[in-house]
Amino acid sequence: MGTTFKIILLFSTMFLISCEGLFDYSPYQIDFEGENKGVNATNLDRLLKANQSDTITIAFTGDTHNYFDELGYFVDKVNTFPNIDFVIHVGDFADFGLPKQYLWGNGYLLNLEVPYLVLIGNHDLVGNGLEAYKEMFGDFDFSFVYQDIKFVFLNTNSLEFAYNGNVPNLDWLSQQLFPSDDFSKAVVVFHMPPGIGFDPELELGFYQTLSAHNNVIMAVHGHQHHHEVYYPTADSIPFVNVYGVEHRMMTIVKIYQDKIYVENEAF
C-alpha cells in the first residue's frame, strides 16, 4: 500500500500543478483582477489625458452576444485607423451575463490601442451580470466632457429592472443635459431604444428630456443589430443605430464643429 500511495500522491500533485486554472467553481464566480476591474474609469482617465484635436472620431460596435471572434476582428481593424479618439461598445457584451463572457469580451478590447468604454446592455444583466458589470466597468449611468461635448451613458434596460420606473433614470439624464459652462453640446448613448424592453411609461419623458435644451446632437444605441440613422423626435435629433458586431461592419461617427458625420466601415 505504501508504494501505491506514494505513486498516487505523486501523480495527484503533478496533476494539480499542471491543471491550475482549469478548476472552475461556478459559472457565476466573479473574481476579476487588475485590468479587468474599473475598466471604464481607467479608459476615461487615458482619454482625458490624450492630445485633443478639433475633430472627435468615435468607432462604435455592440451586441457581441456569441460573436467573440468578430469582436477580435473589429479590434484589429480599429487598430489600423490612425484617427480614432475612442471606441464605444453599446452593450450586450456578455450574451448570458456570465462573468466568463465578461472576461472574454474585455480580453479582446484590451488589445485596442485607443481608450474604450462599455455600456450596459440587457443581456449583460442576466444572472449576476449586474455585479459583473459593476466590478468590471463601474456605474451604469455616467458622463464626461471631451472637447466641449458631453457624453452621457444611460442605462435604458428597463425590463431587466421589471419596469420599476427608475430605469432609465430621467432625473439624472435631465441634470446631465442641463446647460452648463463646461460643455456646449451633448451625445447620449444607450443600449435599448424605446420599444419592447424600454419602459413604455418613460418613453415620452425620455424624448422630452433629450429635447429639453436643444443641445443633444446625437443619440446612439444598439440592441437591434442593424444600422440606420433616423429621426424619431419632432426636433430632429438624429438617432444612430449601431451595427451588431456579427455584420462585421462598424459605425464611425465624426463630430466637427457640433455637427455629426456618420460612416460605416467593413472589417
Next chain:
Amino acid sequence: MWKMRHFSHWFLLLCILIFINNTQAQSRVGRYDWLLPDYVKLQYAGGIGFLSAGVGYTFVHQRIDATFFYGYVPNGIAIDDLSSLSLQFTAKLIRIRLSENYQLLPLNFGWFIHHTFGSDYWIKLPSHYPPEYYWWSPGRNAGIFIGGELKTKWLARKTPASGIAIYARIGTRGLYLASKVGNSSIPITDIIELGFGIALYR
C-alpha cells in the same frame, strides 16, 4: 437568498446524518436500509462549488451512479458567496481489478444539472418578461463530463465503510459550449471545468 442558504445548511446536515446513520447501520439490518445512500463524496471544483458535499446511490451492479451535491463558493473566492445543488448521473463503463484492494474505473461518462440558489438565478423566466425573451435559464444549467476513479479498500478494515475512492472529472456545460461554437479564438481550456474528489463507500 437567506432562506435558500438556510435550506442548504440543512441539506448539508442531512448528508452528514445520513452518513453517520449509514455507518452504524452495518451492524443491523433495518427495513429502511435500502434508503441509505451507497456513498458520500467531497469534491473540489468541477463547476459545482469550491467544495461540494454529495450523497448518492449506485444502480445496475454499480455501473450507474446518481449523486446529489450541495456546493458552496465562499466570498473571498468570489465577490458573493454562491450555493447550489446539482444532480449528477455517472455511467462507469470499464472496471479494471488491479489487485484485491484496488479497482480502476478509467472511463466514466457523466451528465449533470446544476441549480444555483438566489433570485438572480431564475429557472422559469420571470413574469415581467415577454414569453421566450431569453432561451436559457441562469438558475439551471446542464453539462457533461468524463472522469476516472480509483477505488480502494483503505479504511475498510478499521471502519464500517467498505472502501474509499479518489476520482477526477473534466467537463463543461451547455452555456460554455454555446459560447465556444463559432469562436475559434476562445481557448478550449476556458470552457473546461476540472474537479476531483473523494468518495467513501458504504
